[in-house]
Amino acid sequence: MDRPNLILAVESSCDETAVALYDGRLGLLGHKLYSQEVHSQHGGVVPELASRDHIRYLLPLVKQVLTEANIGLSSIEGIVYTAGPGLVGALLVGAMFARSLAYSLGIPALPVHHMEAHLLAVMLESKQPAFPFVGLLVSGGHTMLVEVKSFGQYQLLGDTLDDAAGEAFDKVAKLLGLGYPGGAALSKLATEGREGKVLLPRPMLNRDNLDFSFSGLKTAVLTVWERSDKSHQTKADIAYEFEQAVVECLIVKSMRALKRCQYKSLVVAGGVSANQMLRSHLQSQATRQQFEVYLPRHEFCTDNAAMVAYTGWAHFQVAEPSDLAVKVRPRWELGEPL
Ligand code: KG4
Numbered sequence: 001m002d003r004p005n006l007i008l009a010v011e012s013s014c015d016e017t018a019v020a021l022y023d024g025r026l027g028l029l030g031h032k033l034y035s036q037e038v039h040s041q042h043g044g045v046v047p048e049l050a051s052r053d054h055i056r057y058l059l060p061l062v063k064q065v066l067t068e069a070n071i072g073l074s075s076i077e078g079i080v081y082t083a084g085p086g087l088v089g090a091l092l093v094g095a096m097f098a099r100s101l102a103y104s105l106g107i108p109a110l111p112v113h114h115m116e117a118h119l120l121a122v123m124l125e126s127k128q129p130a131f132p133f134v135g136l137l138v139s140g141g142h143t144m145l146v147e148v149k150s151f152g153q154y155q156l157l158g159d160t161l162d163d164a165a166g167e168a169f170d171k172v173a174k175l176l177g178l179g180y181p182g183g184a185a186l187s188k189l190a191t192e193g194r195e196g197k198v199l200l201p202r203p204m205l206n207r208d209n210l211d212f213s214f215s216g217l218k219t220a221v222l223t224v225w226e227r228s229d230k231s232h233q234t235k236a237d238i239a240y241e242f243e244q245a246v247v248e249c250l251i252v253k254s255m256r257a258l259k260r261c262q263y264k265s266l267v268v269a270g271g272v273s274a275n276q277m278l279r280s281h282l283q284s285q286a287t288r289q290q291f292e293v294y295l296p297r298h299e300f301c302t303d304n305a306a307m308v309a310y311t312g313w314a315h316f317q318v319a320e321p322s323d324l325a326v327k328v329r330p331r332w333e334l335g336e337p338l
């Protein structure tokens with residue numbers, strides 16, 4: 001059986017509408033993304049508005065990607081889509097779109113796990129890890145350490161007990177009046193912050209496990225903020241110390257996971273892996289502790305369809321043909337069947 005090689009991918013799990021084209025021989029042929037703006041005025045993602053924007057933007061994005069890559073719809077050999085985790089309405093838009101298009105073209109379609117796609121985004125880079133490795137997945141909804149023995153074999157090592165790292169960034173950014181989602185803005189402000197002006201805890205660091213907790217840190221920020229003079233410099237000092245605290249927790253637990261698995265490769269992915277402080281601290285720790293760190297380029301840290309396209313393509317190379325059912329899972333553990 002010929003395995004599909006030229007893959008069209010659709011990502012619509014949250015507030016990014018994205019489409020990509022991936023070819024097993026030639027690599028990534030194109031990708032486009034529309035970052036929905038409608039949510040910023042509401043201070044968070046409004047699920048119904050997200051679904052409506054996915055409906056509005058998916059088709060134009062597909063047309064744009066195909067035109068720019070100079071590829072006709074009839075050349076596509078398989079379609080993949082994010083089936084979870086994410087917002088149910090948003091996922092359904094992408095799944096229905098992908099399944100219907102595949103049916104009309106007489107080609108197969110496959111669902112993709114959004115976090116697996118984040119984990120494998122690094123495979124689109126020239127510096128790729130060999131299996132096995134430890135994955136640190138840090139996004140708006142997840143903070144996980146995963147043992148990746150081989151493609152498709154994932155073992156959860158640690159998780160967050162409350163807020164995800166990205167969620168903590170967003171909540172602190174909101175508190176400091178930086179808008180939503182505020183991770184990148186908070187990180188920018190932190191570059192003006194001074195060391196030692198504010199002290200925040202490093203939650204769970206002295207517990208001998210691989211779990212995280214960020215809600216206490218967020219509460220500590222609130223306490224410091226309420227007692228402060230609320231000046232721009234104080235904001236920057238808080239942002240700096242908060243970022244330091246999160247980065248330290250992520251790096252210490254990741255190194256502990258590498259040690260426990262006796263692996264030498266760490267893959268970091270998800271929106272928070274775009275964080276510059278995390279990236280540079282990881283690089284220097286890697287040199288010092290003699291492990292390799294693998295990071296996607298900035299635009300593939302946050303949600304995108306290129307990672308979904310690669311992951312779907314990889315599944316197509318080993319997958320059994322699936323039925324026509326349109327199934328999505330807003331809550332879906334990595335490694336579990338759909
Ligand atoms: O992976 P992603 O795009 O969406 C989810 O699947 O959740 O991650 C989004 C998260 C948001 O919480 C955002 O604030 C955070 O990633 N983020 C950052 C940075 N860029 C995005 N957090 C810290 N520093 C950044 N530079």
Ligand code: ZN
Binds near residue numbers: 140
């Ligand atoms: Zn994501």
